[in-house]
Amino acid sequence: MTISDKQVVEFQTKLLSWYKENGRHFPWRNKSATNYQKIVSEVLLQRTKAVTIAKFFPKFIRKYPSWKQLGNATEEELQESLRPIGLYKQRGSRLFKLAQELKKRKGRFPKERSEVEELPMMGQYITNAYELFILKKSSPLLDVNMARVIERYFGQRKLSDIRYDPYLQDLAHKLVTSINSYEINWAIIDFAASICKARDPKCPMCSLNKNCKFITQLP
DNA sequence: AACTCGGGGCT
DNA sequence: AGCCCAGAGTT
Numbered sequence: 001m002t003i004s005d006k007q008v009v010e011f012q013t014k015l016l017s018w019y020k021e022n023g024r025h026f027p028w029r030n031k032s033a034t035n036y037q038k039i040v041s042e043v044l045l046q047r048t049k050a051v052t053i054a055k056f057f058p059k060f061i062r063k064y065p066s067w068k069q070l071g072n073a074t075e076e077e078l079q080e081s082l083r084p085i086g087l088y089k090q091r092g093s094r095l096f097k098l099a100q101e102l103k104k105r106k107g108r109f110p111k112e113r114s115e116v117e118e119l120p121m122m123g124q125y126i127t128n129a130y131e132l133f134i135l136k137k138s139s140p141l142l143d144v145n146m147a148r149v150i151e152r153y154f155g156q157r158k159l160s161d162i163r164y165d166p167y168l169q170d171l172a173h174k175l176v177t178s179i180n181s182y183e184i185n186w187a188i189i190d191f192a193a194s195i196c197k198a199r200d201p202k203c204p205m206c207s208l209n210k211n212c213k214f215i216t217q218l219p
Numbered sequence: 220a221a222c223t224c225g226g227g228g229c230t
Numbered sequence: 231a232g233c234c235c236a237g238a239g240t241t
Contacts, residue, residue, distance in 0.1 A: 041236090042236065042237095043237095044236095045237090046235090046237045047224085047225085047234090047236085047237060047238095048227085048235055049228070049235050049236090050235085050236065051228085052228075052235080053236085083226080085226065085227080086224080086225035086226035086227070086235095087223095087224050087225050087226080087237090088224090088225070088226080089224070089225085090224050090238080091237095094238075121238075121239095123237060123238045123239080124237080124238085125236075125237055125238085126238085129236085141236060142236095144234095144235080144237085145235090146236085161221095162237090163237085163238090189236060192236090193235095198233090198235085199229095199230085199233070199234075200230090
């Protein structure tokens with residue numbers, strides 16, 4: 001089951017067009033956002049609604065403006081700071097470990113992707129975000145949202161875990177390549193959040209519903 | 220491959 | 231009352 005370039009281009013074009021009218025705006029997407037803010041925002045966004053983090057983010061950044069300040073916080077302090085957004089014990093410990101690691105490295109990440117991905121809290125998704133925003137590579141923000149859109153439109157994944165499914169990984173990478181990678185990534189995620197939702201997707205008003213595998217299977 | 224972490228928001 | 235949310239680490 002191969003996917004043609006034509007399908008890919010149509011997908012990209014329609015979504016970018018949708019995004020220009022309906023894209024969301026968040027502080028971590030601003031030009032002025034620091035590399036630190038971009039990584040931290042991805043940590044906060046894990047399994048947590050972006051709108052929730054939009055309200056929480058400014059407070060957190062005021063409290064911990066850089067890796068240096070974050071590195072001075074204790075593990076318990078970080079956990080307590082994260083309590084309002086959930087997953088606070090695990091996420092607090094892991095963020096603490098990452099902060100300590102970057103303290104040692106003076107705020108510098110390793111060069112190789114494989115080394116970055118070995119750092120605490122830097123999993124498959126955040127490492128992709130690191131490549132996209134900091135190394136300026138065209139890597140996909142392949143989370144549950146992007147995975148859902150891809151699977152509905154192009155077809156189901158093979159493995160249960162997004163991280164290890166080469167079909168999803170390869171296709172996601174292809175979808176965000178050859179154009180403005182920031183925009184297409186954000187377009188897919190915003191589209192997933194407001195149109196191609198997990199529950200109650202807005203298929204009737206979807207600009208991609210003509211060639212979508214999902215809608216053609218509806219009763 | 221399956222499980223756990225978690226408060227908040229929406230239905 | 232139930233479901234979902236810009237995942238990662240462990241078993």
